[in-house]
Amino acid sequence: MTQDRPDSGRVDELVGRRVRALRVARGWSLDDLAGRCWFSPATLSRMETGRRRIGLDQLAALARALGTSIDLLVAPEDDEDVVIRPHRDEARGTTAWSLTREHGPHGLKVARIRLSRPLPPDDELPVHPGRDWFTVLSGTVLLRLGDRTIRVESGQAAEFSTMVPHAFGAEGGPAEIITVLDPEGERAHRLG
Incomplete structure (x- = not known):
């Protein structure tokens, strides 16, 4: 994520929660995901808990390993992604x-x-x-x-x-x- 955005820590936490949710939904351990994206389990753990910044290259590797897209990992959480207006x-x-x-x-x-x-x-x-x-x-x-x-x-x-x-x-x-x-x-x- 970018360094100059004040809310980038919140984005990292959001992405971390989504990475963890996708990993758990697939029944994968930290070791399983680590083997798929070439990060250490400790690094992944810090990413999932928001204690480590996630770089764009790391985000791409995570999305690829989890079978999703970067835009879905970083999409904002608000009512617009839930409510369908007529x-x-x-x-x-x-x-x-x-x-x-x-x-x-x-x-x-x-x-x-x-x-x-x-x-x-x-x-x-x-x-x-x-x-x-x-x-x-x-x-x-x-x-x-x-x-x-x-x-x-x-x-x-x-x-x-x-x-x-x-x-x-x-x-x-x-x-x-x-x-x-x-x-x-x-x-x-x-x-x-």
Whole structure:
């Protein structure tokens, strides 16, 4: 970590706690981890308890040995890494919660969306590259794919090419879905 930050000792303690938690979760002793990252068990013990500064090169070795990333080891502890706040789009009649903070494999993102408006008019049928997937948690969703209108009820799922003009909306009251979107779908559905 950097020498000039007054809170760097707190960062070292946080990283040390995370290193210890990951080591223990894997069932490794200090000797086991030491053998994987080429530090002495005593040095690792001092790092885990925050009594020893952790250099960037040491941090990289620890992350590699523990099968994680440096950014996850040093991520700050605050409510932002816990609380998912909704994004409301009154004009579109949606409230969305992005359930993944970063894109997953293949750029995919998972979101929960509450739909409060009915199916939009035919002239609002966008297309974009990719595929959309969703599962209806509650209510009923009407999915328009080109000329077809498909009813998707609670407990059912839909998957379709987004190169087909498409839109969806709630039928008979609000509906909630869990959806998996690629980056193009995320932009098209304006989730944040």
